[in-house]
Amino acid sequence: MQELRDAGVMLRLIYEAMKKKGVDTDAIFNRLGVDESYVYSDQLRTPHNAQLFFWQVVEDVSGDPDIGLHLGMLLPAYKGQVLEYLFLSSPTFGEGLRRAQNYQRLLSDAAKTDFLIEGDEACMVLDAASDEVRRLKHFNECFVQGLITFFKSITNDSFSPSRIEFEHVREEGTEHVQDILGCDVVFGAEENRLYFPVEMLSHASPHAEPELLALHERFASEQVAKLEKKDIVGLVERIVAELLDSGDVTLDSVASRLGIKPRTLRTRLTEAETSFNQVLADFRYRLARQLLATTDESIDEIVYLTGFSEPSTFYRAFKRWSNMTPIEYRKTAQGKETVAVDV
Known part of the structure; x- marks a missing residue:
């Protein structure tokens, strides 16, 4: 069976957030057996199931039981990657979303994101390969904020979530999560889902360009x-x-x-x-x-x-x-x- 891996850009964004927050990254990397040069390795892809150990180490070193949530607030926008260019050169946000689905593997081998429309809401089903990672609090709460930050970046801040559903369960701090995410949040759901108004799908991209879109799709396929x-x-x-x-x-x-x-x-x-x-x-x-x-x-x-x-x-x-x-x-x-x- 093929080992599933995540693109190194995911680790790099979290590393930048940890530095902003003042987390002792040297202590974390020592525990992980790597250093900063590893984070910026060319064509880096990290084992997906290593998320479990990674987030445990980050929580231990930071002493923050909500470290994933708090790092998510500091994540830089996902920039300079072909998936961003696909969104920007597509005529609408919805078109960019549909095209990006074809190339999810560029972000993670484990990504199985689905896209649904339910009445006046659209939603993304955020799936991961293993049950353990799908129910990992730190991963879920950090990743969804990274996604929201990215969507805001490519829509000039027009994107706003209406509801988020998480598979993981929270015994406390639910109001804190809702305050940070700025929408209703459900815990213990059957799937990780990100809901947003359906009209967002029609949001036009000011950078839409058919020739560039074809070029970006060809590059993504390569x-x-x-x-x-x-x-x-x-x-x-x-x-x-x-x-x-x-x-x-x-x-x-x-x-x-x-x-x-x-x-x-x-x-x-x-x-x-x-x-x-x-x-x-x-x-x-x-x-x-x-x-x-x-x-x-x-x-x-x-x-x-x-x-x-x-x-x-x-x-x-x-x-x-x-x-x-x-x-x-x-x-x-x-x-x-x-x-x-x-x-």
Whole structure:
């Protein structure tokens, strides 16, 4: 099964909001095993289910039980991306919404946004792949504000929600949420939904341009095609995870599990602008950082779990990847020592 990922722009917007709020981002990144350079990595896509751990860390470090709601207030508008251009070059907001649905994957592999009209209201059904993420308070309350901020940006502040329904349940603070979101809010609903007046669909875009729209749609299609080519990377990573402790992690063994020839796998990885050795190294490095940052497993056990045959080989590789020894990295990530991290 393909691992679902979110576009890195989502993490970047939250990072900017955390800086505005004065949240200790260094402490958060140490816990996550990354740093600022990771946030701004080219073509970054993060595992969707990592939202669960990410938001728990952000709440722990900030000490704010409503951190998702409060960061949502500070999110910058989603700018400079092809989805924004699709909206702006479409004749109306409704047309932009319909077109953007075709390219949701540019924002997240997990996005399954639907669009409905119910009487004098229109609504977007905001779905995520897993039940856990769909019911995650911080994610829901932050994401919906990001969406509203984006819609206001592309409609010159004409967009305004009429009602929001959340799957997650709130025991307290419901009036605070309604004050911030500026509309009626329902908790414990069957789906996450964003309602707005149906006439908003006819809101004309002052930037509408048929030729630009065709250009933006072509570019969006090309971007989705690139993501589809990179799907092979996720499949390879899944099999690598299954084979690591066996010691038989080779291009041939992974190709066999995929039911394709090694030459075909090599070609597909080249088309995805990577190689088998690079995918394997990246996966091992990510796994090592996670184990060092979030567990008390011994170094010998981590050597085994990351598929290295000898501790010395693991130490050399980790030092090459991070400019730190595994022990130095663990102390930094777990907040036991202050050391500069270069990831």
